[in-house]
Amino acid sequence: MNKPVQHWATPIPAGVALIGVGAAFAVAAAASYTEGAAMILFAIAAAVVIASGAAALLRRPRLSLAAGPLLTVGTLRGRFDLGPDDIESIELLATRRLAFRARQLLVETTEHRLMVFGQWDLGVNPAAVAEELVAAGFVVKDRTRGDAAAQEPDLD
Secondary structure, three states: OOOOOOOEOOHHHHOOOOOOHHHHHHHHHHHOOOOOHHHHHHHHHHHHHHHHHHHHHOOOOOOOEOOOEEEEEOOOOOOEEEOHHEEEEEEEEEEEEEOEEEEEEEEEEEEOOEEEHHHHHHHHHHHHHHHHHHHHHHOOOEOOOOOEEEEEOOOO
């Protein structure tokens, strides 16, 4: 029996919330028409936040895993498929950001294209996605523990 396709993406409420905040900035820009600098700054903030929210909603799903195994990556230009032969490496990386540790899933293709997925892109912890990729048959190098141990798929 085939395993169903799994999808990971930014949660829809987060994208909608960004668009709502951007709309609020646009209203603030319109309301501050007597202050030119404030109006410009609010308008720029509105454009950036609305564009971020729209991009988060348009790229859905950001990453999909299908039987085969086959990864499908969603971008603003469309979707493209990656099989095991198209992937140079998949790594799980942990970095410190201020007082927190952030994890990223790095996918490098044989065409030397590097794609970085964080929790915002995937909607879940990238470590959980890495576990699913290993279970599907991909080799994921875990660099979160300071060593370069690769998680090999279980062939039994």
